[in-house]
Amino acid sequence: PEEFMGNAIGDLNSRRGKVHSMSPKGSSQVVKAEVPLMTLFGYATDLRSLSQGRASFSMEFQEYAPVPPKVEKEILEGLGR
16 A cells, blocks of 8 residues: 555665566555565565555566675675685
8 A cells, every 4th residue: 555655665675675666556556676585585474564464465586696795795604604
């Protein structure tokens, strides 16, 4: 729903998401975005919390992409390298 768009978009941005489009659908909004899969764990729960249970999402594979250097460093440090 429209009143939760700011929170939802902010959350996508915090997950390194790139919003491509937003379009109305009845009293709701459809957001199309690319977001790294590793940042989407727990997203369904977070989105429900942000929207008081009124928003939903779906996802599909888009492409493989290089990991940003900062994230790569965190991953390698986590592996003990």
